[in-house]
Amino acid sequence: MARPIVIGLEVHLQLVTKTKLFCPCSTDYIGHKPNTNVCPICLAVPGTLPLLNDGAVALACRMGLGLHCEIQNYSTFGRKNYFYADLAKAYQITQYELPVATGGYLDIECDGQSKRVRIHHLHLEEDAGKLVHPTADGRLTGAAYSLVDYNRGGVPLTEVVSEPDMSSPAEAKEYVMKLRQLARYLDVSDGEMESGSLRVDANISLSKDDGSLGTKVEIKNMNSLKALERALEYEISRQNKTLDSGGRIVQETRLWDDAEGVTRSMRNKETASDYRYYPEMDLAPIIISDAEIEGYRDAMPELPWEKRERFAESFGLSGEEVSILTEQKDLAAYYEALVASGAPKARAANWVRMEVLRVLNELGQDIAAFRVRPAVLADLVTRVEKKELSSTIGKEILDVLAREDLTLEEAVKRSGAQVGRMTGDALGELIKRIISEQPDVVQTIKSGQDKKGGKLKFLQGLVMKEARGQADPQEAAGLLSKFLAG
Amino acid sequence: MKMTVDQEITLKMAKAAQLRVEPENVEKMMNSINDILDFCALVGDLDCEGVPDFMWKMKKLPSRRPDAPEDWPDRELFESAAPVYDGEFFKTPRIIAEG
Numbered sequence: 001m002a003r004p005i006v007i008g009l010e011v012h013l014q015l016v017t018k019t020k021l022f023c024p025c026s027t028d029y030i031g032h033k034p035n036t037n038v039c040p041i042c043l044a045v046p047g048t049l050p051l052l053n054d055g056a057v058a059l060a061c062r063m064g065l066g067l068h069c070e071i072q073n074y075s076t077f078g079r080k081n082y083f084y085a086d087l088a089k090a091y092q093i094t095q096y097e098l099p100v101a102t103g104g105y106l107d108i109e110c111d112g113q114s115k116r117v118r119i120h121h122l123h124l125e126e127d128a129g130k131l132v133h134p135t136a137d138g139r140l141t142g143a144a145y146s147l148v149d150y151n152r153g154g155v156p157l158t159e160v161v162s163e164p165d166m167s168s169p170a171e172a173k174e175y176v177m178k179l180r181q182l183a184r185y186l187d188v189s190d191g192e193m194e195s196g197s198l199r200v201d202a203n204i205s206l207s208k209d210d211g212s213l214g215t216k217v218e219i220k221n222m223n224s225l226k227a228l229e230r231a232l233e234y235e236i237s238r239q240n241k242t243l244d245s246g247g248r249i250v251q252e253t254r255l256w257d258d259a260e261g262v263t264r265s266m267r268n269k270e271t272a273s274d275y276r277y278y279p280e281m282d283l284a285p286i287i288i289s290d291a292e293i294e295g296y297r298d299a300m301p302e303l304p305w306e307k308r309e310r311f312a313e314s315f316g317l318s319g320e321e322v323s324i325l326t327e328q329k330d331l332a333a334y335y336e337a338l339v340a341s342g343a344p345k346a347r348a349a350n351w352v353r354m355e356v357l358r359v360l361n362e363l364g365q366d367i368a369a370f371r372v373r374p375a376v377l378a379d380l381v382t383r384v385e386k387k388e389l390s391s392t393i394g395k396e397i398l399d400v401l402a403r404e405d406l407t408l409e410e411a412v413k414r415s416g417a418q419v420g421r422m423t424g425d426a427l428g429e430l431i432k433r434i435i436s437e438q439p440d441v442v443q444t445i446k447s448g449q450d451k452k453g454g455k456l457k458f459l460q461g462l463v464m465k466e467a468r469g470q471a472d473p474q475e476a477a478g479l480l481s482k483f484l485a486g
Numbered sequence: 487m488k489m490t491v492d493q494e495i496t497l498k499m500a501k502a503a504q505l506r507v508e509p510e511n512v513e514k515m516m517n518s519i520n521d522i523l524d525f526c527a528l529v530g531d532l533d534c535e536g537v538p539d540f541m542w543k544m545k546k547l548p549s550r551r552p553d554a555p556e557d558w559p560d561r562e563l564f565e566s567a568a569p570v571y572d573g574e575f576f577k578t579p580r581i582i583a584e585g
């Protein structure tokens with residue numbers, strides 16, 4: 001019988017504050033020279049004192065409220081001691097005994113089933129700097145010394161600690177995706193795993209035969225959702241094999257090696273006493289009044305699941321359409337603006353799902369950088385709706401507008417499409433020209449050799465192509481038959 | 487009440503602090519800790535009646551600051567104070583082993 005899988009996740013989110021958690025250094029450090037975003041406070045020069053960033057408290061509270069947590073009126077910081085030099089103080093300031101938010105939950109959907117993952121707590125802490133080991137492979141083994149860049153040291157993080165409520169790698173992945181979506185909706189974090197602004201540590205164990213919890217192993221170093229899923233799958237297999245062969249699981253931290261597709265033992269798992277936590281006496285407790293909490297609650301934006309519900313009701317869209325349109329807050333806002341600018345709801349949903357996302361994907365852009373404003377796309381969609389432009393031409397025009405600074409009129413002109421439909425004399429002239437340019441084909445048709453109608457279809461295709469989609473196919477077919485008969 | 491530690495507690499404390507203490511140094515360490523405890527007892531005997539709590543100062547200080555960036559103008563202060571700074575990185579002793 002398969003052993004039940006028990007997974008709990010610790011997710012670190014880098015908060016999008018302008019400054020570090022305890023000093024006014026900028027958090028905009030990506031691409032900057034080492035040790036340029038530093039000051040005596042984050043370098044722990046003796047005599048300096050930390051002072052808490054109000055913006056970080058606000059973002060942690062917002063995330064806590066989004067996760068249905070209880071925001072604490074009184075929370076404190078502690079010191080977590082360890083031996084790496086990636087923080088100059090030789091300890092990390094973190095919340096340990098009394099975190100800023102406790103309890104809560106996040107509902108996820110996996111394989112058509114909904115599941116509630118309970119949140120144990122959410123706390124604030126500072127990020128560490130970056131250690132560089134000057135060895136050929138960048139690993140510390142064999143390095144004679146280490147170099148430290150403290151630009152990231154002190155950047156605010158909030159750590160969301162779940163209860164061990166997930167029972168498959170797919171559920172763990174879904175939980176992280178949902179948490180990331182929430183963080184982005186709330187403008188708490190950009191949630192980019194690749195750049196490290198969202199980091200996941202997973203605790204996984206296999207239950208024993210008597211149903212009690214097995215030994216927990218922590219996995220680190222997973223830099224993508226795919227890596228998280230693969231690492232958990234590998235670990236489940238490894239633990240099952242170990243237990244099947246009569247071995248025992250060691251409580252330890254293991255690092256995911258993405259290239260090799262394995263986890264490797266990093267160290268025996270620390271216990272809290274190894275970190276020798278003690279209260280941070282340089283910082284006053286965080287006191288958050290009920291009025292302040294209410295203020296945060298009142299300022300909460302619409303949450304992803306609330307938006308999904310409203311989209312389904314207000315726009316009459318299918319579950320899949322709603323899911324795609326509300327995946328990103330900015331995309332949902334774009335769709336709403338498109339409809340507000342006069343584009344029909346269902347047609348606008350199709351254009352955003354099929355065309356806007358396609359173009360964004362081709363350009364590697366986010367919707368925020370999309371050149372085509374909703375009012376312009378609404379105008380384009382409306383023209384296609386009124387059959388002033390064919391949908392093919394409409395898509396081509398969207399491509400042009402997304403790449404160049406042109407007005408809609410300029411793009412229409414550039415596309416070669418005439419504004420208005422090609423009918424009557426204009427269409428007749430075009431067909432006559434095509435007939436004159438294809439004497440062999442015309443001869444085949446007139447001599448009755450085009451039994452399957454392939455040659456006629458060929459001519460019809462040429463007409464539609466030359467008309468840039470502006471001709472009505474039925475009218476074009478009628479005129480073509482008339483001229484061929486004449 | 488004055489507290490003291492014996493050799494057994496001294497060894498427990500050393501273990502909790504991840505310190506290796508050679509057997510010949512246990513007594514020396516125990517005596518050092520007891521000296522500190524003696525001093526604490528001395529401080530504890532002071533009459534603090536009516537002396538205001540030190541925490542009042544902290545309570546009056548702002549406990550949070552606005553999220554507004556500021557550059558530190560005097561880099562020389564910490565560059566010169568660092569044991570080894572190569573103009574880009576701070577250099578630290580090698581890490582013996584992970585964990």
